[in-house]
Amino acid sequence: MSHDLFEAAKAAMAKAYAPYSRFPVGAAIRTADGKVFAGANIEVASYPEGWCAETTALGHFVMGGGGRIAEVAVIAERMPKVTPCGGCRQRLAEFAGPETKVHLCDATGVVETVTMGDLLPYGFRADLLK
Ligand code: THU
Numbered sequence: 001m002s003h004d005l006f007e008a009a010k011a012a013m014a015k016a017y018a019p020y021s022r023f024p025v026g027a028a029i030r031t032a033d034g035k036v037f038a039g040a041n042i043e044v045a046s047y048p049e050g051w052c053a054e055t056t057a058l059g060h061f062v063m064g065g066g067g068r069i070a071e072v073a074v075i076a077e078r079m080p081k082v083t084p085c086g087g088c089r090q091r092l093a094e095f096a097g098p099e100t101k102v103h104l105c106d107a108t109g110v111v112e113t114v115t116m117g118d119l120l121p122y123g124f125r126a127d128l129l130k
Pocket of ligand 1: 018021023024025040041042043050051052053054082083084085088
């Protein structure tokens with residue numbers, strides 16, 4: 001993974017609004033055509049209404065033109081190897097394939113790289129709706 005995707009996730013984490021959990025997370029998406037979109041988690045006083053860093057990044061990705069996801073980086077200040085939650089795995093999978101790489105990072109860089117297929121085996125797919 002090139003360093004800019006990690007740096008984008010880390011910079012996004014610094015913008016997290018997480019006053020309740022105090023668990024800042026950052027995520028960055030690189031598109032198949034090379035664009036990078038990032039996001040942080042955003043919490044609200046009605047706790048279940050907050051959302052994840054990956055979801056913020058996906059919103060920027062779709063508003064920036066969407067397409068397909070080539071790779072993802074995720075970082076959390078207080079966890080050395082954060083992995084996307086179940087809901088975000090499903091959201092990311094909407095725009096990614098089983099081979100799409102997800103880089104799990106700490107403050108210094110990538111700790112482990114997994115694939116969407118690792119994270120969401122047997123996921124629900126749109127083609128099952130047909
Ligand atoms: N969180 C994320 O942003 N991404 C994840 O993959 C896991 C959890 C956020 C949600 C909440 O604001 C905080 O981390 C603690 O759960």
